[in-house]
Amino acid sequence: xxxxxxxxxxxxxxxxxxxxxxxxxxxxxxxxxxxxxxxxxxxxxxxxxxxxxxxxxxxxxxxxxxxxxxxxxxxxxxxxxxxxxxxxxxxxxxxxxxxxxxxxxxxxxxxxxxxxxxxxxxxxxxxxxxxxxxxxxxxxxxxxxxxxxxxxxxxxxxxxxxxxxxxxxxxxxxxxxxxxxxxxxxxxxxxxxxxxxxxxxxxxxxxxxxxxxxxxxxxxxxxxxxxxxxxxxxxxxxxxxxxxxxxxxxxxxxxxxxxxxxxxxxxxxxxxxxxxxxxxxxxxxxxxxxxxxxxxxxxxxxxxxxxxxxxxxxxxxxxxxxxxxxxxxxxxxxxxxxxxxxxxxxxxxxxxxxxxxxxxxxxxxxxxxxxxxxxxxxxxxxxxxxxxxxxxxxxxxxxxxxxxxxxxxxxxxxxxxxxxxxxxxxxxxxxxxxxxxxxxxxxxxxxxxxxxxxxxxxxxxxxxxxxxxxxxxxxxxxxxxxxxxxxxxxxxxxxxxxxxxxxxxxxxxxxxxxxxxxxxxxxxxxxxxxxxxxxxxxxxxxxxxxxxxxxxxxxxxxxxxxxxxxxxxxxxxxxxxxxxxxxxxxxxxxxxxxxxxxxxxxxxxxxxxxxxxxxxxxxxxxxxxxxxxxxxxxxxxxxxxxxxxxxxxxxxxxxxxxxxxxxxxxxxxxxxxxxxxxxxxxxxxxxxxxxxxxxxxxxxxxxxxxxxxxxxxxxxxxxxxxxxxxxxxxxxxxxxxxxxxx
Numbered sequence: 207x208x209x210x211x212x213x214x215x216x217x218x219x220x221x222x223x224x225x226x227x228x229x230x231x232x233x234x235x236x237x238x239x240x241x242x243x244x245x246x247x248x249x250x251x252x253x254x255x256x257x258x259x260x261x262x263x264x265x266x267x268x269x270x271x272x273x274x275x276x277x278x279x280x281x282x283x284x285x286x287x288x289x290x291x292x293x294x295x296x297x298x299x300x301x302x303x304x305x306x307x308x309x310x311x312x313x314x315x316x317x318x319x320x321x322x323x324x325x326x327x328x329x330x331x332x333x334x335x336x337x338x339x340x341x342x343x344x345x346x347x348x349x350x351x352x353x354x355x356x357x358x359x360x361x362x363x364x365x366x367x368x369x370x371x372x373x374x375x376x377x378x379x380x381x382x383x384x385x386x387x388x389x390x391x392x393x394x395x396x397x398x399x400x401x402x403x404x405x406x407x408x409x410x411x412x413x414x415x416x417x418x419x420x421x422x423x424x425x426x427x428x429x430x431x432x433x434x435x436x437x438x439x440x441x442x443x444x445x446x447x448x449x450x451x452x453x454x455x456x457x458x459x460x461x462x463x464x465x466x467x468x469x470x471x472x473x474x475x476x477x478x479x480x481x482x483x484x485x486x487x488x489x490x491x492x493x494x495x496x497x498x499x500x501x502x503x504x505x506x507x508x509x510x511x512x513x514x515x516x517x518x519x520x521x522x523x524x525x526x527x528x529x530x531x532x533x534x535x536x537x538x539x540x541x542x543x544x545x546x547x548x549x550x551x552x553x554x555x556x557x558x559x560x561x562x563x564x565x566x567x568x569x570x571x572x573x574x575x576x577x578x579x580x581x582x583x584x585x586x587x588x589x590x591x592x593x594x595x596x597x598x599x600x601x602x603x604x605x606x607x608x609x610x611x612x613x614x615x616x617x618x619x620x621x622x623x624x625x626x627x628x629x630x631x632x633x634x635x636x637x638x639x640x641x642x643x644x645x646x647x648x649x650x651x652x653x654x655x656x657x658x659x660x661x662x663x664x665x666x667x668x669x670x671x672x673x674x675x676x677x678x679x680x681x682x683x684x685x686x687x688x689x690x691x692x693x694x695x696x697x698x699x700x701x702x703x704x705x706x707x708x709x710x711x712x713x714x715x716x717x718x719x720x721x722x723x724x725x726x727x728x729x730x731x732x733x734x735x736x737x738x739x740x741x742x743x744x745x746x747x748x749x750x751x752x753x754x755x756x757x758x759x760x761x762x763x764x765x766x767x768x769x770x771x772x773x774x775x776x777x778x779x780x781x782x783x784x785x786x787x788x789x790x791x792x793x794x795x796x797x798x799x800x801x802x803x804x805x806x807x808x809x810x811x812x813x814x815x816x817x818x819x820x821x822x823x824x825x826x827x828x829x830x831x832x833x834x835x836x837x838x839x840x841x842x843x844x845x846x847x848x849x850x851x852x853x854x855x856x857x858x859x860x861x862x863x864x865x866x867x868x869x870x871x872x873x874x875x876x877x878x879x880x881x882x883x884x885x886x887x888x889x890x891x892x893x894x895x896x897x898x899x900x901x902x903x904x905x906x907x908x909x910x911x912x913x914x915x916x917x918x919x920x921x922x923x924x925x926x927x928x929x930x931x932x933x934x935x936x937x938x939x940x941x942x943x944x945x946x947x948x
Contacts, residue, residue, distance in 0.1 A: 240271045240272050240276075241269060241270065241271030241272070241276040241334065241339065241369040241370065242269065242270055242271055242369065242370040242371075242372060243267055243268070243269050243276075243278035243332065243365075243367070243369050243370070243371055243372065244267065244268045244269070244343075244372040244373075245265055245266070245267050245280060245346070245363070245365065245371075245372065245373040245376070246265070246266045246267075246268075246343065246373075246375070247263070247264070247265060247266075247375055247378060248263075248264030248265060248266050248345060249264065251263075251264055251348065253415065253416070254383060254414050254415055254416070255353060255380055255381065255382045255383065255415065256353075256356075256382060256383060256384060257353050257354060257355065257356055257382060257384050258352065258353075258354070259352065259353075260299075260350045260351065260352045261350060261351055261352070261353060261359075261380050261382070262348050262349075262350045263282070263348065263349045263350065263361060263378055263380075264304070264345060264347075264348045264349075265280065265330075265345075265346050265347055265348070265349065265363065266343050266344060266345050266346055267280075267309075267332065267341070267343070267344065267346040268341055268342060268343040268344070269314060269332070269334075269339055269340070269341040269369075270339070270340045270341070271339065271369070271370075272337065275334065275368065275776055275835070276333075276334045276367070276368050276369040277331065277332065277333045277334070277367040277368050277369065278331070278332045278365065278366075278367040278369050278371060279329055279330070279331045279332075279365065279366040279367045280329065280330050280346070280347075280363055280364070280365055280366075280373075281326060281327050281328070281329040281363070281364045281366070282298040282300065282327045282328050282329070282349040282351075282361055282362070282363050282364075283295050283296060283298065283326075283327040283361070283362050283364070284296075284297055284298065284327075284351060284359060284360070284361060284362075285360045285361070285362040285377070286358065286359060286360035287355075287357075287359050287360075288355045288356070288357030288358065288359070288386060288395065289388075289395075290355050290386065290388075290394045290395025290396075291353070291354055291355040291357070291359075291395065292354060293351070293353070293354055294323060294324070295327070296321040296322065296323055296324065296325065296326060296327045296328075297321065297327075297351055297352075298321050298327040298328040298349055298350065298351045298361070299320070299321065299328050299349070299350050299351070300318050300320075300328035300329065300330055300347050300348065300349050300350070301318070301347060301348050301350070302316050302317075302318055302330060302346070302347040302348075303348075304345055304347075304348055305344070305345050305346055305347055306344035306345040308341060308342060308344040309332075309341065309344050309345075309346065312339065312341050313334060313335045313336035313339050314332050314333065314334055314335065314339060314341055315332070315333045315335055316330060316331070316332055316346065316347070317330070317331045317333075318330050318331075318347065319331065328349060330346060330347045331367075332346070332367075334369075349361065349363070353380075353382040354395070355382075355386050355395040355396075356382050356383060356384030356385060356386040356395075356397075356410070356411075356412045356520075357382055357386055357410065357412055358379060358380070358381055358382070358412070359379070359380045359382060360377055360378065360379050360380070361377070361378045361380065362376060362377050362378075363376040363377075363378070364376070368776075368808060368832075381412055381413075381415050381488075382412060383412050383413055383414045383415065383519070383520065384397060384411075384412060384520050385397045385409050385410070385411050385412075385504070385506075385520045385521060385522035386409065386410050386412070386522075387399045387407065387408070387409050387410075387522060387524065388408050388409065388410050388447055388491065389406060389407050389408035389447040389493070390407050390408075390524055391405070393524075397409075397520070397521065397522050397523065398522070398523045398524075398525075399523075399524055399525070400524065400525045400526070400527060401495075401496075401524050401525070401526050401527075402526070402527070402528070402529045403496065403497055403498060403499060403526050403527065403528050403529070404495065404496075404497050405495065406433070406447065406493055406494070406495045407493065407494055407495060407502070407524045408447030408491055408492065408493045408494075409491070409492050409504055409522035409524070410438070410489060410490075410491050411425075411489055411490055411491070411492065411504075411506050411519075411520060411522070412488075412489040413472065413488035413489055413506075413519065414519065417472040417473075417488035418472055419471070419472055419473070420472070420511060421471070421472030421488070421508065422469055422470070422471055422472070422508070422509040422511055423469065423470040423472070423506055423507065423508055423509065423519065424467065424469055424506070424507045424508075424509055424516060425467050425468050425469070425470060425490075425492060425504070425505070425506055426467040426504075426505050426507075427467065427492075427494060427502060427503065427504045427505070428502070428503045428505075429496065429500050429501050429502035429503055430494050430495065430496035430500075430502040430526075431464070431465045431494065432464040432465065432467065432468075432492055432493070432494050432504070433464065433493045433494055433495060434464060434491075434492070434493040435453075435456050435464055435468050435470070435490055435491070435492050435493075436450035436451055436452055436453065436456070436490060436491050436493075437450070437452040437453065437454045437455050437456055437470070437473075437489075437490050438450060438452075438488075438489040438490055438491065439452045439454075447491060447493055450490070450491045455470055455471040455472070455473065455490075456468050456469070456470055456471075456490065457469045457470075457471075469509070470490055472488045473488050492504050492522075494524070496524075496526040498526065499526050499527045499528060500525070500526055501523055501524070501525045501526075502523070502524045502525075502526065503521055503522070503523050504521060504522045504523075504524075505518070505521045506518075506519045506520050506521065507519055530583070535581050535582065535588065535645065536579055536580075536581060536588045536590050536642045536644075536645045536647045536649070537580060537581050537582045537647065538647050538648055538649060539582070540580035540581065540582065541577065541578060541579050541580045541647075541649050541650075542556070542558075542577070542578045542580075542650075543558070543575060543576075543577050543640055543649055543650020543651075543652060544556065544557070544558050544575065544576050544577075544578075545558060545559050545562060545573055545574070545575045545638075545652040545654075546559055546562075546573065546574055547559060547562045547563075547564065547572070547573055548564075548571060548572075548573065548574070549571055549574055549608050549609050549626075550573075550574030550575075550576060550608050550624070551608050553576045553578075553608075553622075553624070555576065559573075561653075561655070562652075562653070562654045562655065563654075563655045563656075563657060563696055563697065563698060564627075564629060564654060564655070564656055564657070564698070565629065565656070565657060565658070565659070565697070565698055566599065566629045566630075566631055566632060566633045566656040566657060566658055567629060567631075568628075568629055568630065568631045569628075569629075570628075570629065571609060571626060571627070571628055572600065572627045572628055572629055572654050572656065573626075573627040573652075573654050574608050574624055574625070574626055574627070575594075575624070575625040575626075575627065575638065575640070575650070575652055576608075576624055576625070577592060577619075577621075577625070577640055577649050577650060579621055579642075579649070588621075589621050590621060590642045590643060590644050590645060591618055591619065591620055591621060591642075591643040591644070592618075592619045592621065592640050592641065592642060592643060592649065593616070593617075593618060593619070593640075593641050593642075593643050594616070594617050594618075594619050594625055594638060594639070594640050594641075595615065595616040595617075595638070595639050596615050596616075596627070596636055596637070596638050596639075597636065597637045597639075598634050598635055598636040598637055599629065599630055599631075599632035599633065599634045599635075599636050599656050600615075600627055600628060600629060600630055600632075600636040600654060600656060601613075601614065601615060601627075601628045601629075601630050602614060602615060602616075602617050602625060602626065602627060602628070602638070603617075603625070603626040603627075603628060604617050604619045604620070604623050604624065604625050604626065605623055605624060605626075606622075606623055606624070607624065608624045608626070609626065610623075610624060610626045611626075611628075612626070612628040618643065619640075625638070625640070627654050629656050632656065633656050633657055633658050633691065633693055633695055634655070634656060634695075635653055635654070635655050635656075636653065636654045636655075636656060637651065637652075637653050638650075638651070638652045638653070638654070639651050640652075655695060655696060657690075657691045657693075657695040657696060657697040657698070658691035658692055658693065658695070658697065659691060659697070659744055660689035660690065660691060660697040660698065660699065660700050660739070660746040661690065661691055661692045661697075661744075661746055661747060662689070662690055662746055662747040662749070663687055663688070663689055663699075663703070663737055663739060663746050663747060663748060663749035664687070664688045664689070664690065664749055665685045665686075665687055665723070665735070665737055665749040665750065665751040666685065666686055666688075666751075667683065667684070667685060667686075667751075668683070668684040668685060668686045668722070681726070681727050681758075681788060681789075682724055682725060682726045682727070683724075683725050683753070684722055684723060684724050684725065685722070685723040685725065685735065685737075685751055686721060686722060686723075687699065687703065687717075687720075687721045687722070687723060687737050687749060688721065689746055699720050699721050700720075700739045700741055700745070700746050701720060702720075702739075702740055702741070703717060703720055703721075703737055703738065703739055703740075704717070704737070704738050704740055705717045705723050705735065705736065705737045705738070706735075706736055706738075707725075707733045707734075707735055708733050708734040708735075708736070709731060709732075709733040709734075710728070710733075711728055711729060711731070712727070712728055712729060712730075712731035712732065712733040712755050713725050713726060713727055713728055713731075713733040713735070713753055713755055714726045714728060715735055717737070723735065723737060725753055727755040727756075727788070728755065729755065729757075730755055730756055730757040731754075731755055732752060732753070732754050732755070733752070733753055733755070734750055734751070734752050734753075735750065735751045735752070735753055736748055736749070736750050737749045737750075755788075756786065756787050756788040756789075756825070757786070757787055757788065757851070758787065758788050758790075758849075759787055759848075759849050759850065759851035760785040760786045760787040760795075760849065760850050760851065761786065761851055761852075762785075762786050762850075762852075763846050763850060763852065763859045763861055764783060764784065764785045764795040764796065764844070764846060764850060764861055765782075765783070765784040765785070765861070766781065766782070766783055766784075766801075766842055766844070766861055766862075766863040767781070767782045767784070767863070768780065768781055768782075768863070768865050769782075770865075771865065771866070772865055772866040772867070772868055773833040773865065773866075773867055773868070774833065774867075774868055774869065774870055775833055775834065775835050775836065775837055775867055775868070775869045776832055776833055776835055777832070777833045778810060778830060778831075778832055778833075779807070779830065779831050779832065779833050779865075780828065780829075780830050781814075781828070781829050781830075781831070781842070782826050782827070782828050782829075783795060783801075783820050783826065783827045783828075783829070784825055784826045784827075785820075785822055785825060785849070785850065786825055787822060787825070787849065788822075789822055789823050789824070790821070790822050790849070791821045792819045792821070793819060793820050793821070793822040793827075793849045794818055794819055794847040794848045794849040795818060795819075795820050795822075795844075795846070795847050795849060795850060796818035796820075796844035796845060796846065796847045796861075797818050797844070797845045797846075797847050797858070798817055798818050798847075799818065799844075799845070800814070800815055800816040800817055800818045800844065801814055801815075801818075801842055801843070801844040802842070802843045802844065803840065803841070803842055804839070804840055804841040804842075804843075805834040805836070805838070805840055805867075806834065807831040807832060807833065807834060807840075808831060808832045809829070809830070809831045810830040810831055810832060811829075811830050812829060812830075813829070813831075814829050814831070818844070818847045833867050834867055836867070836869075837867050837868050837869035838866075838867055839864055839865070839866055839867065840864070840865050840866075840867050841862060841863070841864045842862070842863045842864075843860060843861070843862045844860070844861050845858050845859070845860050845861075846858040846859050846860075846861065
């Protein structure tokens with residue numbers, strides 16, 4: 207390989223390396239928010255929605271922009287449904303099996319997530335996988351739900367993700383045709399049910415989605431006369447028989463009443479299975495009644511306005527029967543057991559005590575229990591004796607009066623008599639079980655905790671500790687005082703408790719109800735709150751609580767901190783704004799211009815307030831957001847506001863915090879480019895050194911050639927001279943030989 211060829215190849219390597227360096231320093235990730243996802247509703251796949259058959263709602267999507275990490279999500283929930291539907295808000299499904307090939311072959315991935323009960327509906331998620339994408343409108347997926355009741359449903363499609371989302375018609379109304387009973391003894395929401403003789407019934411009829419202004423329907427009944435037919439003025443008025451009163455579009459067949467049926471003229475607004483939310487739904491309510499047992503059938507048929515041919519659309523059947531005889535069997539679901547501390551004088555009391563505590567001192571009534579017996583048919587009144595037992599400490603009494611003396615631990619109690627609970631001198635938890643003597647039905651299980659004399663007091667914040675610790679001047683918080691006995695069992699609070707503050711200049715106190723202490727802040731500082739039992743005999747140990755009162759305005763400038771020194775592009779950032787002051791939902795930490803960020807960010811949860819007001823709890827307010835999609839420096843700046851009490855300063859301080867935003871992939875590319883450039887420079891230097899060495903070697907070689915040529919010429923001259931001498935010598939020898947012979 208010649209020297210010239212070597213130099214050429216080294217130069218090409220250097221140029222390529224420099225080119226790689228230039229290309230690789232371009233940011234590898236553009237702003238995700240630069241892409242726009244536009245959703246539209248597709249053509250309905252279900253022409254006539256009916257109960258029990260899935261209604262399919264297709265959705266298309268288009269995308270345009272420059273991005274790589276952009277995402278978009280679409281979640282479907284049932285936001286409106288008929289009153290008698292048992293579907294949950296999240297009762298939706300989704301499929302992407304029919305998604306257009308454009309999405310499958312583009313640089314956008316498409317995934318689904320199933321609905322989560324009580325949390326979220328079915329969802330599709332799109333994620334970009336390349337730096338530049340333009341996606342023409344393509345089928346994204348098909349959401350569906352299966353209606354369980356005829357009527358009107360609204361499906362709401364909610365967007366989310368890091369890109370810009372556009373969906374102008376994201377609420378979709380679906381008219382599920384059929385009949386649904388709205389007034390009956392059983393079968394509400396269904397096409398069949400029962401009713402008691404003589405009571406009214408009503409059924410709502412929702413017409414097929416293809417109903418139009420030219421549509422006509424015949425309404426008739428068998429088994430009993432129709433008493434009323436009323437048009438639906440809105441989708442919501444089919445919830446009961448009394449909300450529909452309109453006669454619009456209804457013509458009585460006999461011109462007088464509804465005994466001969468009627469004809470209904472369609473409103474003509476629903477031309478497809480999927481309609482715009484709040485459009486009028488074709489439908490009406492039919493009411494009827496029957497004094498005798500038997501089935502009443504209400505039929506709706508469409509009328510061919512040209513031929514008069516009738517086609518069945520839907521029907522409802524109500525079976526009338528006499529009311530069931532009242533059953534007097536005792537039922538635990540309807541019966542009640544009420545316990546109250548001490549002597550309960552009112553048998554009609556309906557509030558059951560969650561916990562009952564009483565001293566274990568013999569002779570003091572601990573509690574009273576009253577049982578109200580009922581059957582499954584609440585109009586019937588059972589009358590059954592009860593067996594009442596107590597486990598654990600304590601004794602029972604029973605009688606017509608609410609202070610009946612204790613007589614044992616297992617008693618037979620007459621219905622409507624009181625049950626009384628008494629201590630037996632032992633501490634612990636007593637369980638009282640009440641059972642119907644004949645039926646064996648458990649009517650109630652109550653508990654009473656017997657305790658000894660209070661030996662200590664316990665003070666605890668009534669509200670959350672973090673919130674109350676930030677109490678400021680003129681602001682209040684409270685302590686709840688409880689007592690416990692020597693066995694650490696919750697005891698009755700001693701009477702006459704007193705409370706004091708160690709520093710009333712910091713906080714003042716007051717006690718109410720013998721167990722609640724109200725603390726009012728006066729000024730910043732710390733005070734010890736002491737609650738004392740002043741009893742002269744066996745007093746309970748005093749309880750103390752140290753309260754910190756914060757100033758209503760911070761005496762130091764607000765602070766801004768981050769949970770990390772730097773973040774990668776798009777990484778979740780936690781920023782904390784702090785101030786040494788009392789809790790406040792509207793603390794003006796900064797001026798009305800708020801905190802100014804040098805780059806736009808996407809919040810995760812509560813956005814950073816723009817008016818300078820922050821909800822301070824225990825001195826801090828925390829915000830989360832995603833770091834900008836471009837590397838560099840993010841600077842947060844704010845000027846101290848009116849709740850920062852820095853009166854000694856002429857100018858309010860400006861608070862600034864800066865963090866670095868990195869792009870690992872771009873940084874790695876830059877580093878690789880720098881290494882390639884250095885390698886290219888080294889290669890160039892080596893090529894130059896090689897050229898110089900080659901030039902020097904050429905010069906030395908030429909000198910050697912010249913020296914060899916000179917030496918060759920000298921040797922040739924000497925040889926020529928030697929030849930001449932040899933010739934002369936030869937001739938001389940010949941001459942001598944001739945003379946000798948002569």
